[in-house]
Amino acid sequence: xxxxxxxxxxxxxxxxxxxxxxxxxxxxxxxxxxxxxxxxxxxxxxxxxxxxxxxxxxxxxxxxxxxxxxxxxxxxxxxxxxxxxxxxxxxxxxxxxxxxxxxxxxxxxxxxxxxxxxxxxxxxxxxxxxxxxxxxxxxxxxxxxxxxxxxxxxxxxxxxxxxxxxxxxxxxxxxxxxxxxxxxxxxxxxxxxxxxxxxxxxxxxxxxxxxxxxxxxxxxxxxxxxxxxxxxxxxx
Numbered sequence: 084x085x086x087x088x089x090x091x092x093x094x095x096x097x098x099x100x101x102x103x104x105x106x107x108x109x110x111x112x113x114x115x116x117x118x119x120x121x122x123x124x125x126x127x128x129x130x131x132x133x134x135x136x137x138x139x140x141x142x143x144x145x146x147x148x149x150x151x152x153x154x155x156x157x158x159x160x161x162x163x164x165x166x167x168x169x170x171x172x173x174x175x176x177x178x179x180x181x182x183x184x185x186x187x188x189x190x191x192x193x194x195x196x197x198x199x200x201x202x203x204x205x206x207x208x209x210x211x212x213x214x215x216x217x218x219x220x221x222x223x224x225x226x227x228x229x230x231x232x233x234x235x236x237x238x239x240x241x242x243x244x245x246x247x248x249x250x251x252x253x254x255x256x257x258x259x260x261x262x263x264x265x266x267x268x269x270x271x272x273x274x275x276x277x278x279x280x281x282x283x284x285x286x287x288x289x290x291x292x293x294x295x296x297x298x299x300x301x302x303x304x305x306x307x308x309x310x311x312x313x314x315x316x317x318x319x
Contacts, residue, residue: 095125098198101178103128103171106149107163107250111185112138114298119147121191122183130170131185132163140185161271165264172260180259184250187298193291197253200289207258207284210244210276211251215290235273242280244288248272251291258284 104122108115108131115131122129129149133141135157145151152166164182171177179201181194189211197209213219233247250272254262261282266274279286 095195098179098195099125099127102126102181102198103130103177103179104181104183104194105164105167105171106131106144106183106185107134107160107167108132108136108140108144108151108185109134109157109160109163110136110138110140112136112140112143114187115140115185116143116147118183118185118187119144119149123148125191125195126181128171128177130167132167134158134160134163159271161264161266161274164271164275165262168259168262168264172256177256177259179256180254182250182252182254187296188293189251190292190294193251193289194253197251197289197291200287201253201255204287205285206253206287207255207282208279208286209253210246210286210288211249211291212244212246212288213249213291213293214245215288216292218290218292220295232273242276242286244276246288247276249291249293254279255284258282 104126106115106118106129111118119129119131131141131144131149131151133144133151133153135154141151141153152170154163154166167182168180171180179198181198183189183194193211197211200206201209233244252275258279262275262278264271264274264278
């Protein structure tokens with residue numbers, strides 16, 4: 084369900100103290116310092132989970148100001164998120180968690196507006212959706228694949244989302260404590276939806292823009308990830 088955004092707030096660091104940003108990180112050395120640097124202007128707490136990177140991503144993220152947790156080998160994005168959730172909720176310092184991708188496709192301003200919405204409407208979960216407006220053009224093939232993934236996810240979880248596999252989410256701490264991810268790879272996003280839905284806590288979707296760049300397209304993320312998601316969902 085989409086809800087209009089609250090009135091724009093004037094303090095850019097209004098969420099700095101009570102929100103922790105969790106970023107799964109794998110071989111993103113060319114962009115991760117910029118991503119962390121942009122977030123650091125608004126948030127005090129940024130945690131990158133380096134999932135076995137071999138390119139110096141962890142050191143780059145740490146130099147940019149992030150706390151870095153390390154997996155010695157690549158376990159998958161679901162495992163990285165679970166490590167981040169356990170670290171943050173175990174410290175009992177966070178009211179909210181923002182999950183944010185490391186590749187530069189998410190906009191910090193969308194995260195801020197989603198937090199504004201969560202706090203103003205007492206929401207436990209806000210899912211970012213690239214399909215609630217027309218700002219994002221993923222290309223026709225990826226759009227078809229993602230819409231198929233949404234259909235499968237909604238069928239599995241009983242929720243009615245428009246974008247089930249967008250990595251930009253706001254999760255309140257009580258909801259995060261209810262998550263224990265067992266899907267390590269791409270299907271973890273459906274598992275998150277399923278387990279958050281089971282909490283019966285209030286949720287909404289919010290329109291966000293994804294920035295598809297030459298960098299992300301060159302990495303083959305535009306369609307391959309969608310195929311991987313479908314394979315994971317069907318196999319498991």
